[in-house]
Amino acid sequence: MPILARYPTHAQAIDAARALIDEGVLAAVSNAMLNRGEWLPGMNVGRPPGEFHVTVIEPTQLDLARAIIRQLAEVQPVAGAPSDNWPDPHDLDLTKLPPQNLPPCPNCGTTLPPDAALTACPSCAEPVDVVELIVTQHGPEALEPCYAAGHPSATSTGVTEPTWPTDETLASLPLTCPACRAPLIDLAPEGACPACANPYNKRAMIDRLLAAE
Numbered sequence: 556m557p558i559l560a561r562y563p564t565h566a567q568a569i570d571a572a573r574a575l576i577d578e579g580v581l582a583a584v585s586n587a588m589l590n591r592g593e594w595l596p597g598m599n600v601g602r603p604p605g606e607f608h609v610t611v612i613e614p615t616q617l618d619l620a621r622a623i624i625r626q627l628a629e630v631q632p633v634a635g636a637p638s639d640n641w642p643d644p645h646d647l648d649l650t651k652l653p654p655q656n657l658p659p660c661p662n663c664g665t666t667l668p669p670d671a672a673l674t675a676c677p678s679c680a681e682p683v684d685v686v687e688l689i690v691t692q693h694g695p696e697a698l699e700p701c702y703a704a705g706h707p708s709a710t711s712t713g714v715t716e717p718t719w720p721t722d723e724t725l726a727s728l729p730l731t732c733p734a735c736r737a738p739l740i741d742l743a744p745e746g747a748c749p750a751c752a753n754p755y756n757k758r759a760m761i762d763r764l765l766a767a768e
């Protein structure tokens with residue numbers, strides 16, 4: 556499967572894959588860490604851990620998929636962030652963090668509140684950057700639960716909400732029967748495969764594609 560784009564977090568990769576699926580492009584999310592075995596020797600050198608790839612299942616949709624990803628990059632530019640794909644870390648909802656990951660104030664040792672916009676320690680008034688402290692102590696992946704906030708994604712809830720994708724979108728996607736690979740395009744969101752009579756569920760298929768497992 557051709558790799559279309561790379562993202563530092565699962566939530567961002569899911570956002571991109573969902574945008575593609577909304578346009579009728581069958582996309583999947585994969586975790587580069589888990590897929591490392593597929594790479595040629597030496598290929599993994601220099602790749603950051605926890606990188607998520609968005610791939611296109613149907614090679615004939617690759618050009619359309621590239622155009623959609625280009626558009627996404629144009630409407631969501633993030634200036635000054637650690638990487639092109641990262642949202643502003645000071646908008647993060649740090650209440651999603653495990654409390655033990657909240658950093659102490661480097662000056663007075665008081666545990667800082669889960670407030671990404673905090674600029675000074677509430678105890679000693681020294682300037683602090685809670686997000687930077689978390690990244691320094693636990694690595695950027697510690698912030699992943701915060702990026703997932705508000706995303707009805709596989710990471711945050713285990714399932715996507717039942718109304719997404721719409722039935723219309725599901726019908727347009729080039730999904731194939733999990734048992735016999737017969738095309739299921741234009742068929743109902745769930746039912747029996749017309750070729751082999753095995754049951755299929757298109758929303759469950761999409762959930763699996765986005766799960767990066």
Ligand SMILES: [Zn+2]
Nearest residue numbers: 660663676679
């Ligand atoms: Zn302090």
Ligand SMILES: [Zn+2]
Nearest residue numbers: 732735748751
């Ligand atoms: Zn079938």
